[in-house]
Amino acid sequence: MGLESYFDNFARRDWQETDPDGTVRMAIVGIGGFSRNRALPAIDTADYCETSVLVTGSPDSSAEIADEFDVDTLLSYEEFLDGRATDAYDAVYIATPNATHGQYATAAAEFGKHVICEKPLETTVQDAREVIDACEDAGVTLMTAYRLQFEPSIRRTRELITDGVIGDVVQIHAGFSNPLLEHAGADTWRLDPDLAGGGVLVDLGVYPLNTIRFLLDCDPTVVTACTYSVDEAFADVDEHVAFQLEFPGAVTASCTASYNAHAASGLRAVGTDGMVSVSSPFGGVVPHDIYVECGDVGMEYRGAPSDEVIEEFDYFGYCVLTGTDPEPDGVDSLRDIVTVDSTYEAAESGVSVEIPYIR
Structure with missing residues (x-):
């Protein structure tokens, strides 16, 4: 099969087999x-989801947002945790600070509602496992919002x-940097280790981590790492991180992330017969720029970007409507949490750490 065949119908939804009827009514928690700038507009555009409820700490001041997206219930x-208005939604999207994900996800499961939760599922392995168990016991769909898994450039790279x-x-080499304090105040919850569960590794480093696991379809076994915090604003969390992962089959992945560097991202996989490079994969709306070398043949594809958040919500809605198990499920996030824990241990100890495999 020629290289050009991978670029035909580049943005195809290879996960979709049918066109189900109906939509999933979403309660947006947080x-x-x-949520305002990406999730709500994406759901508004998506085929299989619609927003019917907003859950917020300030219902009175959120009326304008509700009006903008034609949402009747605030x-x-x-009130959400008390079970108010459960007949107004079928599923929840959780976008609150990391350490609060579990309480909203388990409550939703108890109400019989499906769950899509921002990464990480929770800040500890035990708390994440409780979310997974609650959703399994309730028989509801649980998906972690790893939107890169639905980005066409990443899906073509996996192929x-x-x-x-x-x-x-x-x-594999991957990096993601974004200057946090240019977009958030010094009081942001991301600088609170109790709420965030860590610093840049948890927030940005998990994108290279999860994407590489997705591309290789296996989990790392050993990690070596170092973290740095130079600016006083990041005294309580990691400002910069570099980590190397070992995978089965003598594959290594070198990853970096920074909260205080020029906004940039990149991913390159090098093989015995060629390489594939994705331009700016982790920055949001991803340009479809891929360069592939195979032997002495090289080919570049450049196409209009797509919004992976729309793809993510349509995938979630499709899974709920068709009874399909989502690929980025709760265990997917759990394995990232285990790897993050091992990475912090490696950074603190200065030695390589074996990563336990969690089922």
Whole structure:
């Protein structure tokens, strides 16, 4: 199969087999900047989801947002946890600070509602496992919002790797930096280790981590790492991180992330017979720029960007409507949490740490 075949119908939804009827009514729990600027517009555009409830700490001051997106029901967090208006939604999208994810996810499961939760599922392995168990016991869909898994450039890269186009993968290099304090105040919850569960590793470093696991379809076994905090604003959390992962089959992945560097991201996989490079994969609306080398043949694809948040919500809605198990489920996030814990341990100890495999 020629390289050009991977670029035909580049943005195809290879996960979709049918066109189900209906939509999933969503309660948005937490309407901070990402929900307002990305999630709500994406759901508004998506085919299989619609917003019917907003859950916020300030219902009175959120009326304008409700009007903008034609949402009839506004709830406080307490009202949501008390089970108010459960007949107004079928599923929840949780976008609150990390350490609060579990209480809203388990409450939703108890109400019989499906759950899509921002990463990480929770800040500890035990708390994440409780979310998974609650959703399994209730028989509801649980998906972690790893939107990169639905970005066409990443999906085409996985196909190239799976099909052996670049031979056996030997090395992957990935990095993501974004200057946090240019977009958030010094009082942001992301600088509170109790709420965030960590610093830049938890927030940005998990994008390279989860994407590489997705591309290789396996989990790392060993990690070596270092973290730095130079600016006083990041005294309580990691400002910069670098970590190297070892995967089965003698594959290594070198990853970096920073809260205090020029906004940039990149991903490159090098194999025995070629390489594939994705331009700016982790920055939001991703340009469809891929360069592939296979032997002495090289090909570049450049296309209009797509919004992976729309893809993510349509995938979630599709899974709920068709009874399909989502690929980025709760266990997917759990394994990232385990790897993050091991990475912090490696950074603190200065030695390589074996990563336990969690089922």
